[in-house]
Amino acid sequence: MERSLIMCGSGGQGILLGGSLALVAAFSEGKKVTWLPSYGAEKRGGLSYCAVVISDEEIMSPVLGLVEYIIGLDTIGFNVYKGSISKGGVFIINSSLIKDGKSLSGCKVVELPISDIAKDVGSNRVVNMVSLGVYAALSKAVKLDSLKTGLEEVMSSRHKDMIAMNIKALERGYIEGGGK
Amino acid sequence: MKSKIHLMKGNEAIAESAILAGCRFYAGYPITPQNQIPEYMSWRMPEAGGSFIQAESELAAINMVLGASVAGARAMTSSSSPGISLKQEGISYMAGMELPALIVNMQRGGPGLGNIQGSQADYFQSVKGGGHGDYRLITLSPSTVQEAADLTAEAFYLADKYRNPVLLLSDGILGQMIEPVELSERKFPELPAKDYILDGCKGRKPRNLFSLMMGPGVLEKHNFKLAGKYAKIEASVRKFEKFKLEDADIVIVANGIIGRISKGAANLLRASGVKCGVFRPISLWPFPYSEIKAAAAKAKKILVVEQNMGQMVEDVRLAVLDDSKVSFFGRPGGGCPVPEEIAAKVREIIK
């Protein structure tokens, strides 16, 4: 089965890091994976997104049309990708920043104040990890443990001291998403 | 780096594969979306005992590669569409001087400065000339990060075997995406020692390398010689993938990233009972004309899908020689179709 995820928001929210953690974690579980980022001119504050595909079989398209899961971390990403959710797909919405999540139809909308939860965990910077925890709990496309283990690989050495807080954020998101 | 599966960007996999293939000279100039290649090479090449130079221009970069090849090194450069346009002069000289090298084009949208999204707008430039003069570039188009790494290694072998520049024609998507890739030192048949390089004439007669041939008939003779070489390459370097073609009524012809996305479309169509297959040319020059002709003979319709407004389709038409069979679907300017979109197009043409 092919699972698809788009993580979107703006530069500085750790979108690319979050997506690559999903990639590394799924790969560690023996899955086929692809990760395609936005790139180039986008810097802090501009649109940032990445597309992750996780599958048991050969992945044909790393480019996604309608997506099974979308994590929208702010309005910039939400406005661009709100039309990309598949029928019956799941839109995980950071309701701390996105106020019109209700406008979506034909998909399951999970609204959580992800920025506030991140601050509660310790820093707004772990907003990406909270959302990934929620994703792991809802989609079961990747295991919480794999995400936690994968942090070591994706975090640059100068941020290693942040690993503990990132693990806390993943765990908290996982619980917020209904995981046990 | 021993054989192991890594998660790597296409750009980085190309760079590491080049190192493993014995590339010991890289010169390039920054341009998106291929910057990870020079960035990777800047530390990896010195580590491998080779030379990395960030050149002052695309022109300087390709001419540095020319010089390194003159001196006998396995050499490469990389760029993206606008930069590759600037390199064409050097590529033509290298074709004329019969100098091997790898040129990587991670295509982006054009014309002009265009944008930085993946594109296939440089097909004509790659396989129909690019620079001036009557020459050919072996042109290889990968569709996965693994294939990009594999073709990079093979490109150096083919370049040396035929004393001809080889172009790896990929795009921004493959350069930027991460996929698992297995890297290892690959084995290719032994090549004879390079008996043309300039490294000082100790113990032999002085050698020259040039493409200026002013004497009566000299250049014509040289062109006949090149043509003979190109004919040999056409006879022996034909690379392509056939995907579910055995019973296909509809054949999609697409290369590179669009080739694999089209395979996704074929799977969707088959799930709904449409017998669709994909012919994916890997070598764009030499183009697999006869193989496409054979695949087309059994099919009712051919759909060519490209990220441009119709370039490779001309070669497919030349192969099929039945225009009523061949349709085209293109997304230019960095647009990229998804499998559902291609499948919809197929349904439209078989209605």
Next chain:
Amino acid sequence: MKQVYCRPESLKDNANSYCPGCGHGIVHRLVAEVIDELGVREKTVGIAPVGCAVFAYDYWNFDVTEAPHGRPPAVACAIKRVLPDRVVFTYQGDGDLASIGTNEIIHSANRSDNITVIFINNANYGMTGGQMAPTTLPGMKTTTTQNGRDVKVSGYPVRVCELLATLEGTRYLERVMITDPANINKAKKAIKKSFQTQLDGKGFSLVEVLSPCPVNWGKSPLDGLKFVKEEMTKYFKIGVIKDETIQ
């Protein structure tokens, strides 16, 4: 009998195709003599330009490659990086080096590529029939400045040595002329010093040779030499422009 003069080993026994009074033949010979005297013929790789000297490989008896117009410094840079123990030099005219190849020469100098550059300044494009070069003197007639170079239209002659002297990477820059035996000897000394600079691993050096092109200038060979000495040197000062080989 003692032999006092002969063809250098680094020069092939081929008649050259240069015009009467042209300076290339002299400079080719000086380069060949220097390479012989330094004993580096068998480890030398030369890079010929696009221009009159494109056929230099027909005259020099060592490895020589051609390069696209203006790009010899980039080609030389790479050859030297791949083969650091070889002697690598470019031989370029003013169109090649100071016009279409300005970027390459500046950045090669700026990297202090450990190469030698022999720069022939004859104030016009010789091979293509005498058009204006970046080094054409103000007021000088060429086939594209038929009333004389008008600096308001075509700008000023480029002083390559002075331009390059501002770059940290240049180690030795000298301008010479080949108008008479004394100056030819000075030119040879400069060329030898430039190759020695490379052999000592000191970095980029360039010798600019003011060289006559009497046929395109519409002058006799003798008047050509006079023009170099009396007119060109007014704008292009003879002498060492920069020398950082002794520190």
